[in-house]
Amino acid sequence: MSTTTLSAETERPAARDLADVPTPGFGRALQAEWVKLRTVRSTGWTLLATFVLGAGLTILMCGLNADWLASDSADESPGSFITWGMMIAQICAVVLGALVVTSEYATGMIRSTFAAVPTRGRVLAAKALLVSVVLFVVGTVTALVGYAGGNYFLDRQGIGMALEGDVLRAMFGSGLFMAGIGLFTVAVGFILRHTAGTISAVLALMLILGNMVNLVPGTIGDWLVKLMPGNAGSPIATPVSFNPGLLGPWTGVGVFGLEIAALLVLAWVLVRRRDA
């Protein structure tokens, strides 16, 4: 019985002073989220898929296309291929970002979470920070492994690239892009509170809608293409973008960052206002 922690019958827990108990702050909320993230299998599987798809597909595409890229008929740069797998791995970032948030709504665990940490903004911030850091690290490592494997084939055709300048930037840029997508999805997850809805909405926005705006004619169409979140965020992750019409890498990341910030603010407002 819990009486073991009470020294005597005369002690009334009702009157116990909480003043000597350290008030849990953001660090505690972050620790709790870290324990949560590590203790479900889906995290490991999702990150493994990120690595296998991200690095594996880059190596595969470089291996299959090195010959052509080195030939005179090539109309693409090897720099567009050296992080090819990250285009697919971003789906895993969407899945991780969604699961961290929406699995709690699906199971009702969000009520345990908000009862334990009633300052809800803290929960949102802790999840956002954790997802972005994990995806930055895993994304960067994945890109580096993909580079090492892919560049082996490019090197054999004499079109290898040194790990410097835009290539090096694309490695960390891949981590940054993945982190951004994770954050974006965390925000959408808090807004929609539904796993399938969140994953569909983000993928549709990033992959489908991002390409469909190409059909919009004129300057408006050009700008829509540039500003769609997936399009704005992706140039940072490649040394040479497939689509020359996109924003520059750092400008793009800036735009993507602003879009993420806007969504996070909306999520923060809603999560504080809504009943759990």
Place this chain on the structure above:
Amino acid sequence: MIRAHALTKRFPGPDGDRVAVDGIDFVVEPGRVTGFLGPNGAGKSTTMRMVLGLDAPSSGSVTVNGHRYAASPAPLREIGALLDAHAIHPGRSARDHLRWLAASNGIPTNRVGEVLEQVGLEPVAGQRAGRFSLGMGQRLGIAAALLGDPPVIVLDEPVNGLDPEGIRWVRKLARDLADEGRTVFISSHLMSEMALMADHLLVIGRGAILADCSMQQFMTDHAASYVRVKAPALRDAQSLLAGRGLDVSQVDGELRVGGLDAAGVGELLGANGLVLHELTLVRASLEDAFMTLTADSVEYHAHSGAPVLEGATR
């Protein structure tokens, strides 16, 4: 201590707002088990969610130890709650579930092992919670409520899904916690369970408090027994019994006599030459009393202008 003042929750609906909790006032005192009783949909869970700051009141307020729950310096050390046994990720083990809860409030990790042992889940602590039976899920939820060794404990329908042994265990746990001076607030839709567990009763129906009294008082007021008398000369019998200062009423061709046992009533009438056709001691069960009370609330609400019920102090 939990204190609600004019606490109200309205949910917007297609044909106007639905009032789930209708301006209720109550105080849950420490050192006793307070039962929160009402039929399904009466507003129990909504009230408990408002206590924990999960739902925001439409108006009014509810405080725990004098402040809003969200303003608590250390929430889990101040109030432990079992709100929903399914508020657990099915892929996470029982131990890990308690570990993140402990981490969130800076509770020492040795408490995790202590509460697992206390609720009897130690042998299955490493298993994924999704494999747990409903009863095991309830025990895990109760372990989570006890984790911070809080002075206030709120349990929403804790005996749901428990086997008889588990139900007895919850009963004893609630008693022990109250005896230690804690505030224990337990909801149920089962009168029979509350009769065995609660010292004080808070009955809610259609979002309004119907009774706020001790269990003893509730029994006296709502589950009183009477002697049923059927006799050919009913009017004579009634005036005779009423003349002796007894509480007599005539309902459906029978007399209901309070204040004297069946033997006493029979002898009194026999001594005065009155013939009896029936003489029965009728004891209303608490379950019946509860049903009557809550059924009334539905009826009264349909007419508007709910009268104050006997036994209801607010």
